[in-house]
Amino acid sequence: MCGIIGYTGEENSVPFVLEGIKNLEYRGYDSFGCALKNGNNIKIMKGAGRINKVVSDQNISSQIAETSIAHTRWATNGGVTSENAHPLVDCSGKIAVAHNGIIENFKELRDTLNSHSFVSETDTEVLPHMIEDEMANGKSFEDAVVSTAGKTKGFSSFIAIHSDNNNILAVKNGSPLVLGIKKNGTFVSSDVPSFLKHTNKVVYLFDGDVISVNKTGFKILKTLNPGKHKTREVKFSYNDIDKGDYKHFMLKEIMEQKDLISSLSSSDLSYLKDPAYLLSTAKKVYIVGSGSSFHVALITANLMRDFGRDATAIQPQDMYNYAKLITKDDVFILVSQSGETMDIIESLPLIKGNKKIGIINTEGSTLANSVDYFINVNAGHEKSVVATKTFTMSAIMAFLLAMFSVGQETEVVNDLKLLDINLYNVYVPSVYKIIKDSAAKIKKEKTLFFLGRGNDYVSALESALKMKEITYIHSEAIDSATFKHGPLALISKGIYSIALVSNRFKDLEINNLKEIKARNGKIIGISDENLEVFDVFIRSQPAGIFSFVPQAIISQMLAYYVSIAKRIDPDHPRNLAKAVTTK
Numbered sequence: 001m002c003g004i005i006g007y008t009g010e011e012n013s014v015p016f017v018l019e020g021i022k023n024l025e026y027r028g029y030d031s032f033g034c035a036l037k038n039g040n041n042i043k044i045m046k047g048a049g050r051i052n053k054v055v056s057d058q059n060i061s062s063q064i065a066e067t068s069i070a071h072t073r074w075a076t077n078g079g080v081t082s083e084n085a086h087p088l089v090d091c092s093g094k095i096a097v098a099h100n101g102i103i104e105n106f107k108e109l110r111d112t113l114n115s116h117s118f119v120s121e122t123d124t125e126v127l128p129h130m131i132e133d134e135m136a137n138g139k140s141f142e143d144a145v146v147s148t149a150g151k152t153k154g155f156s157s158f159i160a161i162h163s164d165n166n167n168i169l170a171v172k173n174g175s176p177l178v179l180g181i182k183k184n185g186t187f188v189s190s191d192v193p194s195f196l197k198h199t200n201k202v203v204y205l206f207d208g209d210v211i212s213v214n215k216t217g218f219k220i221l222k223t224l225n226p227g228k229h230k231t232r233e234v235k236f237s238y239n240d241i242d243k244g245d246y247k248h249f250m251l252k253e254i255m256e257q258k259d260l261i262s263s264l265s266s267s268d269l270s271y272l273k274d275p276a277y278l279l280s281t282a283k284k285v286y287i288v289g290s291g292s293s294f295h296v297a298l299i300t301a302n303l304m305r306d307f308g309r310d311a312t313a314i315q316p317q318d319m320y321n322y323a324k325l326i327t328k329d330d331v332f333i334l335v336s337q338s339g340e341t342m343d344i345i346e347s348l349p350l351i352k353g354n355k356k357i358g359i360i361n362t363e364g365s366t367l368a369n370s371v372d373y374f375i376n377v378n379a380g381h382e383k384s385v386v387a388t389k390t391f392t393m394s395a396i397m398a399f400l401l402a403m404f405s406v407g408q409e410t411e412v413v414n415d416l417k418l419l420d421i422n423l424y425n426v427y428v429p430s431v432y433k434i435i436k437d438s439a440a441k442i443k444k445e446k447t448l449f450f451l452g453r454g455n456d457y458v459s460a461l462e463s464a465l466k467m468k469e470i471t472y473i474h475s476e477a478i479d480s481a482t483f484k485h486g487p488l489a490l491i492s493k494g495i496y497s498i499a500l501v502s503n504r505f506k507d508l509e510i511n512n513l514k515e516i517k518a519r520n521g522k523i524i525g526i527s528d529e530n531l532e533v534f535d536v537f538i539r540s541q542p543a544g545i546f547s548f549v550p551q552a553i554i555s556q557m558l559a560y561y562v563s564i565a566k567r568i569d570p571d572h573p574r575n576l577a578k579a580v581t582t583k
């Protein structure tokens with residue numbers, strides 16, 4: 001995915017889009033570019049590499065422009081080169097486009113544009129040329145964009161400017177777009193935090209929208225949702241998305257979990273009653289997610305089955321395999337940080353007739369708009385590419401919902417309070433120290449194993465994912481019970497395993513860990529009890545059904561400090577982007 005932003009207003013637009021695009025860098029960061037419009041002239045400045053580098057190499061901050069659009073890229077079509085960086089222009093250089101998504105029929109579209117000269121390998125470049133063609137046939141810029149938008153297939157949103165037009169045209173289809181309405185100007189952007197310093201008044205756009213953005217607001221050129229473009233005030237403030245004194249967003253977000261859990265444990269949860277009732281009527285419950293959200297699905301399905309409910313966790317790419325089993329009485333829980341995960345969005349037609357509950361961190365997102373009940377994870381904006389607070393908060397929300405649906409409101413609220421209290425003992429210097437020491441021990445490892453049973457195995461999956469994402473160490477989660485059925489062959493002297501051990505299967509787990517010790521493997525234990533089999537002990541905390549939360553937080557810190565020890569920037573791991581909007 002990519003980040004796109006445009007601004008037009010009374011003041012110089014350049015600082016607004018440069019500051020804004022930096023706040024979208026979590027969406028992709030292999031190249032940067034902008035189109036700056038003054039009078040009837042559009043200037044393109046772009047290059048491969050991170051935003052700061054391109055901006056300083058080309059001294060873009062010194063530019064002045066009435067209207068600007070900017071783009072931070074995560075390449076899908078065409079390599080990471082300056083030519084492929086957005087914005088891309090038509091033959092005349094009068095039309096500039098910044099695009100987020102993939103135009104699936106771009107080859108066919110390109111075949112209709114033989115008289116045009118193309119300079120990039122991107123799918124995006126067909127857009128300015130198509131608009132140019134439509135205008136050559138007598139259409140206005142606005143009508144040309146409407147018609148171009150109607151001819152593309154696949155999920156993609158874009159913003160376009162024309163040298164003879166004062167507005168920014170915005171097309172939303174799949175990828176997110178939101179307007180920011182400020183006193184003397186208007187933003188259009190992939191995400192709210194990009195302009196939050198200047199306004200908290202937003203208008204979420206809908207798929208199928210073509211909007212003209214001007215200095216005083218916006219005009220709808222085409223929509224499938226008439227009457228729904230209301231201006232709303234978003235709650236979070238710029239401080240929520242600032243790094244503050246932390247060196248990395250990831251560390252800040254790891255730390256924030258304590259307060260998020262505290263405030264959730266004292267908040268009114270009655271809004272969960274209606275979706276919980278729906279869940280209680282389901283014949284079968286499917287919980288769908290990708291990456292960390294799939295781990296939320298796995299652990300929630302475990303919990304529901306413990307209460308006798310028929311619940312299955314699935315990854316969206318496997319939905320086709322369940323299509324013949326799904327009945328109209330089945331309820332779906334869709335878990336997504338961004339609400340834009342393409343794999344889930346693409347699977348929605350398969351469950352058209354089913355009731356859906358979304359556990360999503362992004363209000364106004366495509367998924368949030370597609371469900372019967374939207375449960376806001378309310379973790380605040382997560383800027384680090386790897387999920388930390390959105391994993392724990394989504395899992396907690398899913399547990400609350402599941403427990404409400406089986407009449408266990410009091411029990412789950414009590415466990416949440418226990419978690420809140422016991423977390424104090426995780427966020428303490430003695431725990432940080434042992435985590436840092438452990439990070440120093442494992443930073444040179446080529447392979448790490450993460451072990452657990454039951455919910456501890458799900459914790460192992462999530463912990464291994466964090467470790468591989470930001471340390472590039474091959475990290476594999478294995479169900480301790482299956483270790484002896486093969487993987488044990490990989491253990492030799494000094495190989496580290498990280499064991500996640502909570503109460504339920506402690507004795508069985510100890511037996512498995514002894515098998516590793518007998519082969520001279522080393523064990524870092526994350527547990528609420530110091531077991532003899534551990535070479536290193538990191539104290540987790542018991543928290544009833546939420547015991548996986550302290551484990552997750554400790555594992556996040558461990559991965560963070562290994563990443564730091566290896567001099568990797570944990571906020572920007574290689575090859576990754578925050579929301580996966582490709583198939």
Ligand code: GLU
Nearest residue numbers: 001002075076077100101
């Ligand atoms: N398909 C466009 C490109 O490769 C945009 C990529 C995206 O939004 O992920 O440049």
